[in-house]
Amino acid sequence: MEELKHVVSAPFKKNLAASLTEKDFEFSLAFDLKWFSPKIASEVKARALESGLLSMKEGVIVPCFDVESVRLPHAFKPPENFLELKEKPGKPVSAVRNREEISFEQILDFISADAGINKQRLVSEINSMQERLSYLVDIRVVALIVAKKFGCNIERIHEKVSRTVLGFSDYA
Incomplete structure (x- = not known):
């Protein structure tokens, strides 16, 4: 959960924002930070909403914790197996991500x-x-x-x- 909190706080810190649209949040994770594919960024958002780290208010994502209290280590990047999501049966995201195409x-x-x-x-x-x-x-x-x-x-x-x-x- 702590790792997810680090990841979720990053787009708010990077954009110096108290709230972000869904699109801006996912865009930040996928393109600004270059941590995930857009699909995985969407999964991160969904997992953070489910866990209560984020809430949705009128189409805007708001963190449910003090973003400023989260200290990201210098050059922080989530591990390859972050969230241990599966995209294809039997293949972890880390195995699929290396071959991922951009549509x-x-x-x-x-x-x-x-x-x-x-x-x-x-x-x-x-x-x-x-x-x-x-x-x-x-x-x-x-x-x-x-x-x-x-x-x-x-x-x-x-x-x-x-x-x-x-x-x-x-x-x-």
Whole structure:
């Protein structure tokens, strides 16, 4: 439970916020801190809500403990087997996470949040660019090109997209 409290406090500390939307909380765990996939970040949120560390009020997540009293060690990162979740029968998350791919939808979510552009406009721009490239480039790569066009900082997802598109199975 103490480990979960450390993990849950981090997005609030990082954002200097007393409350966060569900999306901002999960985004912080997955993309800002780079601790979990978006799916695992959602599981962390659910587990923290179930355990009473967080509460939901009008679509906003509020910690049920004093976040400032939690001291995170320097360079804190949760262990690979955090929460001991299972994604596939017989395979712990730590075994699956190393081969996890990033989907087009996750990329859209990231770009939309980072650049503040609605998804409909993004999809339109991506489709237009994809057409200009004669559909010869993977749509996830095209999404990154469009993201750069809108001034989005893609550094946090560039490597994951590259590895997904190129088919590398493990992250060194």
